[in-house]
Amino acid sequence: KAGVTQTPRYLIKTRGQQVTLSCSPISGHRSVSWYQQTPGQGLQFLFEYFSETQRNKGNFPGRFSGRQFSNSRSEMNVSTLELGDSALYLCASSWGGTGSDTEAFFGQGTRLTVV
Amino acid sequence: KQEVTQIPAALSVPEGENLVLNCSFTDSAIYNLQWFRQDPGKGLTSLLLIQSSQREQTSGRLNASLDKSSGRSTLYIAASQPGDSATYLCAVPNSGYSTLTFGKGTMLLVSP
Numbered sequence: 001k002a003g004v005t006q007t008p009r010y011l012i013k014t015r016g017q018q019v020t021l022s023c024s025p026i027s028g029h030r031s032v033s034w035y036q037q038t039p040g041q042g043l044q045f046l047f048e049y050f051s052e053t054q055r056n057k058g059n060f061p062g063r064f065s066g067r068q069f070s071n072s073r074s075e076m077n078v079s080t081l082e083l084g085d086s087a088l089y090l091c092a093s094s095w096g097g098t099g100s101d102t103e104a105f106f107g108q109g110t111r112l113t114v115v
Numbered sequence: 116k117q118e119v120t121q122i123p124a125a126l127s128v129p130e131g132e133n134l135v136l137n138c139s140f141t142d143s144a145i146y147n148l149q150w151f152r153q154d155p156g157k158g159l160t161s162l163l164l165i166q167s168s169q170r171e172q173t174s175g176r177l178n179a180s181l182d183k184s185s186g187r188s189t190l191y192i193a194a195s196q197p198g199d200s201a202t203y204l205c206a207v208p209n210s211g212y213s214t215l216t217f218g219k220g221t222m223l224l225v226s227p
Binding site: 004006033042043045048056058088090092103104105106107108109111 | 147149151156157158159160161164204206214215217219220
């Protein structure tokens with residue numbers, strides 16, 4: 001059974017550019033959540049999509065957006081990149097959602113570096 | 116607002132020792148608690164999921180316990196090995212908010 005797949009694994013972007021990250025959840029899982037991890041702030045919730053609908057959004061500026069497709073694959077987009085957006089972006093897949101009683105599985109993450 | 120605390124923040128032990136990692140949470144109304152392992156620069160690997168109705172869950176050399184009433188969970192690692200070196204995180208779901216709240220983690224180093 002394939003795990004959660006995130007692409008690309010590494011990205012280097014320049015300030016002001018935009019970036020798109022992709023996440024393919026475990027087959028059959030309808031929920032995809034995105035988290036940002038930095039050394040200072042730890043893991044912070046970005047947003048969750050369930051059956052193509054955004055169910056919840058964390059406290060991040062509007063430059064961070066996402067979507068989910070009918071096959072449950074999800075993308076997140078960051079526009080007008082800032083140096084502070086440099087982080088490890090993690091995607092979590094679960095059947096019922098990461099706020100439910102079902103187990104969450106994470107991908108290997110995308111390391112974004114903004115220069 | 117749920118808060119999760121992990122103690123200690125870092126732990127260094129010689130190979131072969133048994134050790135305990137601690138996790139506490141402020142809101143006991145949880146569905147479950149999940150323990151993860153994270154290697155440097157990598158994603159999170161799910162180790163154990165304990166449902167609120169369970170007291171313990173075991174996988175190999177790992178044993179996790181949950182005491183909802185006191186807001187505590189422990190992860191017991193038996194006969195530690197250098198390959199166990201990683202950061203261990205615990206997380207609880209926030210009912211109705213589609214999120215997991217994580218602790219800051221315990222960074223474990225097991226020396227040969």
